[in-house]
Amino acid sequence: AQSVTQLGSHVSVSEGALVLLRCNYSSSVPPYLFWYVQYPNQGLQLLLKYTSAATLVKGINGFEAEFKKSETSFHLTKPSAHMSDAAEYFCAVRRQGGSEKLVFGKGTKLTVNP
Amino acid sequence: ETGVTQTPRHLVMGMTNKKSLKCEQHLGHNAMYWYKQSAKKPLELMFVYSLEERVENNSVPSRFSPECPNSSHLFLHLHTLQPEDSALYLCASSQDRRVGSPLHFGNGTRLTVT
Helix, strand or coil, rough: CCEEEEEEEEEECCCCCEEEEEEECCCCCEEEEEEEEEECCEEEEEEEEECCCEHHHHHHHHEEEEEHHCCEEEEEEEECCCCCHHHEEEEEEEEEECCCEEEECCCCCEEECC | CEEEEECCCCEEEECEEEEEEEEEECCCCEEEEEEEECCCCCEEEEEEEEEEEEEEEECCCCCEEEEEEEEEEEEEEEEEEHHHCCCEEEEEECCCCCCCCCCCCCCCCCEECC
16 A cells, blocks of 8 residues: 655745755555645645656756665755745655555644744 | 635534535545544545446444535435534546546534534
8 A cells, every 4th residue: 555754744945945845655556646735724735746747856846856876865845945934845656557546744834034 | 726626724613403514526536425524533434426327335324424526516314413423525437437546625614412
């Protein structure tokens, strides 16, 4: 069965600093991987997804993630944090060719300090 | 108008009440989902509907009863709930059940059971 581990339930950065949110997955077959963002009092919004094409995936709001099979990782990065990036971020995995069930990590809450 | 609309946004109910959550999607999608989001826990998939047919029920207690009258509407009927059922209930839709189809979420209903 597939699973997702997000390292760090809280991450705090200064405005303008690099954002790095970590996600490691476990899957017996090539996965599809997703990052979602949840702003306060809202539902989840898709940031980006990896579907076995390019390993470096660009998403909305300047975020990108790199699929590294050797490390079973799909970390989310942004070169320069904005105050508006403060939110909770969820990594999710779905198995190719198998169940459509999307398995979410527990989330990482990003705080951006002025 | 947002793609996936949930009503009400907030609901407080006693353990003996009966209430319903409503979800409507305006995206022309064929699959709809109910998720439960509790503090410090990963999102839990509750139910999946595809073309109005329930295709997945993840061991959800019978006090939660879903209904999908058409591909645009999804309900979650609630009765005799417990305080531990207090959570954010998220509705989502996707174009279809293929693993690469991303989910589009509503803003959720914040449920408090007293």
